[in-house]
Amino acid sequence: MDQLLALRVFIRIAESGAFSKAADSMNIPRPTVTKLMQDLERHLGTKLLHRTTRRVSVTSEGAAYYERATRLIGDLDDMDESMVRAQAQPRGRIRVDIGSVLANMILIPALPSFRALYPELHIDLGVSDRPIDLIGEGVDCVIRGGELADTSLVARRLADLDWVTCASPSYLAVHGVPIHPSELMHPGPAAKKTTGGPGHAILGYFSSLTGRPFPLEFCKAAEQVLVQGQVVVGVNDSSAYLSTLLSGVGLGQAFRFMVAPHLESGKLRTVLDDWSRPRHRLSVIYPSNRHLSAKTRLFVEWVAHVFAPFDDR
Structure with a gap:
């Protein structure tokens, strides 16, 4: 044995x-x-x-x-x-999982710098927005947003991300520009004809666990509004969510960094700018009850530097 x-x-x-x-x-x-x-x-x-x-x-x-x-x-x-x-450069293989927009817009463009620093370290990069069982799936660390529910895991903060509410100019030309979140729950100028129901056409991001879409959130001073609205398209992938916004089929909320190029080009427009949504905490997460390998520690330190410029706090 x-x-x-x-x-x-x-x-x-x-x-x-x-x-x-x-x-x-x-x-x-x-x-x-x-x-x-x-x-x-x-x-x-x-x-x-x-x-x-x-x-x-x-x-x-x-x-x-x-x-x-x-x-x-x-x-x-x-x-x-x-x-x-x-004796030598760190070597081995790291298994990492990260959401699709974070992978495509932040992590993957930075990978050449990681390869230059650690040419003998190789990454198996899982790209998904689904919940990951780190231990059961043999994943070294994941990059995820939101509060950490599992106390057996360690979360190191990477960034707090700002949200914006936005839609395409073609959508706003048909539905009008809302001035209060409550309008998203009531008919717009052409909402009944285009959505088949009341309110603006809302793009939903649904939970992989429950299958239910997360509400849009709006805060101003002491006022808070949660909007479920008429979810005409629901997705569970962040890249698909961005593509759906750009298509003009509805209105939604996305991370500012994610839509910034499209706001500059005019493909998207922000609305309800005097309302905000609580920032989204982004962390790199790894098990607390397992020895953190040197290669994983190096990746965690590197990825913290990569995400630092995107911190809106």
């Missing part, structure tokens, strides 16, 4: 709650994962995992073993990486 490999497999199973997720994230055949765990439990003479048809959980003995195993593997990885740092 390769005990170090067995320890790594056990840690990944304990964190992901499934043999299959551990096997997939470590690129190891599933029968090998099963045999390694059987050999490890036989070697220790105790049961580390409790298996059900739906999930795998650690036993009380397994929980104690997990705590010591994570420290041991963390120290071992740190020792190896310190030697590598002393």
Whole structure:
């Protein structure tokens, strides 16, 4: 039995709650994962995992073993990486996930600088706006917005992003320019004919978890207005949202950096400029209960510099 490999497999199973997720994230055949765990439990003479048809959980003995195993593997990885740092450029592969607009407009254009700094570090870049199970999917870090609900994760702030409410000139020529958010919930000049319902045609960004669109938010002094409105098109991808805005099919809210080139060119126009929406917190997120590798730490430091110019705070 390769005990170090067995320890790594056990840690990944304990964190992901499934043999299959551990096997997939470590690129190891599933029968090998099963045999390694059987050999490890036989070697220790105790049961580390409790298996059900739906999930795998650690036993009380397994929980104690997990705590010591994570420290041991963390120290071992740190020792190896310190030697590598002393001898050569950092090397290896990092798995990162990021939303599509953030990837296409900010991160990807900056990648040549990362390659120049760390030519032996390679990035597997997942581009999506869906929720990511970092541990279960073997992802080192994700760049996401909003509040962090999972307390087992660490979020390092990258930027606070401003929103703007905007639409294409062709849309506004038909529907009119609103002067109060409440107008988005009531008929515009041609709304009934073009949307089939009341109010302006709203572009919705819907949650991948609930399938429901997020409301538009407006604040001015002590007044706050949430608008669901008539969502005529809903998407769950930020690049698709931008394309839909540009198409002229409706009105929506987007990050200022995301629409800035199109505001300058006149393809989009802002409305309700005296109303604001709370800034959107953007963070790089990684697990707190796992050793943060040197290569991931380098990426986190680099990406913080990349996003700093976009901070509207």
